[in-house]
Amino acid sequence: MELPSKEDTQPKPRLIVRLGVFLASHHILFSVLCCSAGIIALLFLPSLAKSTYLSENALIPGSANPLFSNEDVMEANKFIRGIEAVAGESRGGSVMPKFIAQQIKDLGAEVCYHEFLPHSKHFHPLKFFTSMAKDLPVEPNGTYTNYGTNTIGIIRAPRGDGKEAIVLVTPYNSQRAESNEVLSLALGFSVFSLLSRAAWLSKDIVWLSADSQFGEYTAVSAWLNQYHNPMFLGHPTMLDSKLFDAIHEPDGITEKAEFMDFKRAGTMAAALIFKVGETRNHGDRDSLTMYAEASNGQMPNLDLLNVVHYLAVHRQGFRVNIETINSLLSSAWLRVIAEVIQTLGSLLRKINPDWKLDIKAPDYVEGTANLASSMYNQALGVPTGSHGAFRDYQVDAVSLEFSPTFDLRNENAKSSFIVRGGRLIEGVVRSVNNLLEKFHQSFFLYFLAAPSKFVSVGVYMIPFALLLAPLPIVAAALADSKTKGKSLDGSKTKVSADKMQAEGGSWKWLQAARVLLVIQFWAVIVSLLPYYISQIPDGTPIQSAVIWVVLSIILLIILYTMFGSPYSTGVEWKLLKATMITSISIGLGLMSIINFATAQLGALIVIPMCLFSRPLKARVGKNSFPRAVLLAVNIFIAVVGFPPAALLIVKGVSKGSWTLDIGEFWASMEFLWEWSSATYLYLFLVHLPCWLLCIHVLLHPCRQAGSKVKLE
Known part of the structure; x- marks a missing residue:
C-alpha cells in the first residue's frame, strides 16, 4: 500500500491566504485598478450627493x-x-x-x-493641540x-x-x-x-x-x-x-x-x-x-x-x-469630465433605473466646485x-x-x-x-456639494479605501520577492532559500527600519525648527524660509554621517520601498482619524508616489519605451509630491494663481502652525518623510543582494 506523500498530507491554505497570494503575484495590475477606481469614485462624488433632510x-x-x-x-x-x-x-x-x-x-x-x-x-511645539x-x-x-x-x-x-x-x-x-x-x-x-x-x-x-x-x-x-x-x-x-x-x-x-x-x-x-x-x-x-x-x-x-x-x-x-472655488466653474477640463459623467450616468440609468447617477453637466461643475471648496477648507484645518x-x-x-x-x-x-x-x-x-x-x-462627518446637498462619510470613504487597498498587497509582494527571489520586474529566476537567508537575512529589515527612524527623527526636527527661526528679530519670510531649508539639509547630512545613509548601509530598494509603504499606511490611517479631508487629498499624491516608485536605473525588459514612460512617471510624481510643489498646485486650483515664491511657502506654513492645524503635522511627519524615501528609491543604485548568489 502506497503511503500518501508529504505534500498530500499538508492542509491547503485558507481561501483568504490564497487570495492574498494571488493579488500579491499580480500587484502591479491590482494597484493600477485600485488607484484608477479610487480617482473615478472621487469624480463621481458630486453625482452621489444626497439632498439634505431633517433627522430630528x-x-x-x-x-x-x-x-x-x-x-x-x-x-x-x-x-x-x-x-x-x-x-x-x-x-x-x-x-x-x-x-x-x-x-x-x-x-x-x-x-x-x-x-x-x-x-x-x-x-x-508643546502647546500645539492644547x-x-x-x-x-x-x-x-x-x-x-x-x-x-x-x-x-x-x-x-x-x-x-x-x-x-x-x-x-x-x-x-x-x-x-x-x-x-x-x-x-x-x-x-x-x-x-x-x-x-x-x-x-x-x-x-x-x-x-x-x-x-x-x-x-x-x-x-x-x-x-x-x-x-x-x-x-x-x-x-x-x-x-x-x-x-x-x-x-x-x-x-x-x-x-x-x-x-x-x-x-x-x-x-x-x-x-x-x-x-x-x-x-x-x-x-x-x-x-x-x-x-x-x-x-x-x-x-x-x-x-x-x-x-x-x-x-x-x-x-x-x-x-x-x-466655492470659482476657478473650477470656468474650467474647460472639468466641463469635459462633466459631459462624460452626464453621458455615463444616463446610460447607467437606462440599465437600472435605481442607479440615480445621472446629473446635468452644469450641476456637476457647480457641485464639484462646492465639494472641492468644502474638502479644501476641511483639509486646511483652519476655521x-x-x-x-x-x-x-x-x-x-x-x-x-x-x-x-x-x-x-x-x-x-x-x-x-x-x-x-x-x-x-x-x-x-x-x-x-x-x-x-x-x-x-444627523451627520457630523460630511462634505457639502451644495447648500441643500451633502456627501456622507459612508460615501466619501470609498475613494480613500480604494486608494489605500493596494498598500498591504504591494508590501506583501515585496516581502515575497525577498524570500522567493522573484524580482518585481517579472524575471522568473529562483534563488535558494538558504542562500537568501544567509545573504539577505532578517537583519536587513532592521537596517531599513533604522533608515526610516532616522528620516522620521529628521522630520520631527524640521517641523520644530520654525519655533526657533521665528525668534530671529526682523526676519523676512524669504530669509526665514532660506534658513529653514539650509538648516534642514545640514541636519540631514549630519544624521546620515552619524547613522549612515540608505546607500552606505546597503539597504536594497525593495526593503526601502516596503518601509515607505508601511510608514505611509500608518500615517494616513492616523490622519484619517484626525482630519479625513487631509488624508483624502494627501492620499491622491503620496499613494501613487509610493506604489509606482522604483530605481531610475532599473531595467524594464528589452524595450526602451516602457523604461522611458516609467522614468517620466517617476520624475513627475516626485516633483508633484514635493511639499512646495503640492502647495503650488493647491493654490493654482483653488485661487487660479500659479506663482509661488519661497517666502509665500513660509507664510503658508506659519499660517498653519499659528492655527494649530493638524495639516502642518501631516506635511512634515507623514508627507515629507514619504517624499524623501521616494527620492532615495528613485536614486538607488539598484544593486541586488541576490546577484552574488548562485542560481539553482
Whole structure:
C-alpha cells in the first residue's frame, strides 16, 4: 500500500491566504485598478450627493408663525440712530459697549462686560493641540492698554431651568463701526428685544456683541475661554480700563461690581453668528452665505444647517450659498469630465433605473466646485469664521453672512431686510429651543456639494479605501520577492532559500527600519525648527524660509554621517520601498482619524508616489519605451509630491494663481502652525518623510543582494 506523500498530507491554505497570494503575484495590475477606481469614485462624488433632510423631528422649523414684526423694525431703526449719534460724539472704544449695555438694561435683561487681549500667535511645539489661547503680549509696565470689550446680554428663560442656552453673536468693530456692522448690531438687538418678551423660551438666550477690532475669532474665543475656564481675581493680568471712567452713575461701587461680574448661562446648545456683509450690485434677491468648517475638519451637526437653509429659502426668500472655488466653474477640463459623467450616468440609468447617477453637466461643475471648496477648507484645518471657536468646545455653531442687494440708505428696503433677517434668526432659535437634548441625530462627518446637498462619510470613504487597498498587497509582494527571489520586474529566476537567508537575512529589515527612524527623527526636527527661526528679530519670510531649508539639509547630512545613509548601509530598494509603504499606511490611517479631508487629498499624491516608485536605473525588459514612460512617471510624481510643489498646485486650483515664491511657502506654513492645524503635522511627519524615501528609491543604485548568489 502506497503511503500518501508529504505534500498530500499538508492542509491547503485558507481561501483568504490564497487570495492574498494571488493579488500579491499580480500587484502591479491590482494597484493600477485600485488607484484608477479610487480617482473615478472621487469624480463621481458630486453625482452621489444626497439632498439634505431633517433627522430630528423635534426641530419642526417654520411650524409656528413668526412674531417678529414692524414694531421690532422700529426698535432696530431707533437703535441705529442712537448708536450713530454716540459714535459721532466720541471716537473712544468704550462708547459703543456702554450704549449697547444700556439698551440691554432697558429691556430688563442681565448685562456684563468682558475685556480681552489680542492673541499673540507664535508657534509653540508643546502647546500645539492644547488651546488657541496664545501667549499674551508683554507690556513694559505690566499693564495692558490695548484691549477689546465684549458686551454680553442674557435673557433667563421663563420656562427653563437655566441649564441650557442659545448663543447669538454679532461682531462689530468698536473703534470704527461701518454701516453694515451697525445694521448687524441693530438686527441682533431687535431679535434680542423680541426674545426678551417671548413666553415660549425654555433655554436662556445669550447675545454676544463681539468687539472684532482684533478679529472676530479672537473676540469670541476669548469670551468662550473665560466662559468655560473662569479667571479668578488673583490672576496677574491687569487691564488699564477706561470703561469705568466712561460710566457715570450714582452708585459707582455697584456699577464696578457689575462690570467685574462675569455672568454665565447654561450649557450651550447651539450658537448662531450673523453679520451683514457688503452690498452686492448684482442678483435679483438678497443672499445668505453659510460658513460651517471649523478647526481640523470639524463640522456642526447637519441638522443645524438644514434648519437655516429651510427657513432662509422656503420662509424668507433668501438665496443661500456656500463657499466655492470659482476657478473650477470656468474650467474647460472639468466641463469635459462633466459631459462624460452626464453621458455615463444616463446610460447607467437606462440599465437600472435605481442607479440615480445621472446629473446635468452644469450641476456637476457647480457641485464639484462646492465639494472641492468644502474638502479644501476641511483639509486646511483652519476655521472659516468665529463659529470655529464654538466647535473647540463641542458646541454646534454656524456663521451666516447676509449680502443685501440694496443700498443701505434705502429705508424701505432696509426695513424689509430686517424683517426677513429677524424672522430667520427667530425661527432658528425656535427650532433649537424645541430640542430636549443636544444635536445628535444627523451627520457630523460630511462634505457639502451644495447648500441643500451633502456627501456622507459612508460615501466619501470609498475613494480613500480604494486608494489605500493596494498598500498591504504591494508590501506583501515585496516581502515575497525577498524570500522567493522573484524580482518585481517579472524575471522568473529562483534563488535558494538558504542562500537568501544567509545573504539577505532578517537583519536587513532592521537596517531599513533604522533608515526610516532616522528620516522620521529628521522630520520631527524640521517641523520644530520654525519655533526657533521665528525668534530671529526682523526676519523676512524669504530669509526665514532660506534658513529653514539650509538648516534642514545640514541636519540631514549630519544624521546620515552619524547613522549612515540608505546607500552606505546597503539597504536594497525593495526593503526601502516596503518601509515607505508601511510608514505611509500608518500615517494616513492616523490622519484619517484626525482630519479625513487631509488624508483624502494627501492620499491622491503620496499613494501613487509610493506604489509606482522604483530605481531610475532599473531595467524594464528589452524595450526602451516602457523604461522611458516609467522614468517620466517617476520624475513627475516626485516633483508633484514635493511639499512646495503640492502647495503650488493647491493654490493654482483653488485661487487660479500659479506663482509661488519661497517666502509665500513660509507664510503658508506659519499660517498653519499659528492655527494649530493638524495639516502642518501631516506635511512634515507623514508627507515629507514619504517624499524623501521616494527620492532615495528613485536614486538607488539598484544593486541586488541576490546577484552574488548562485542560481539553482
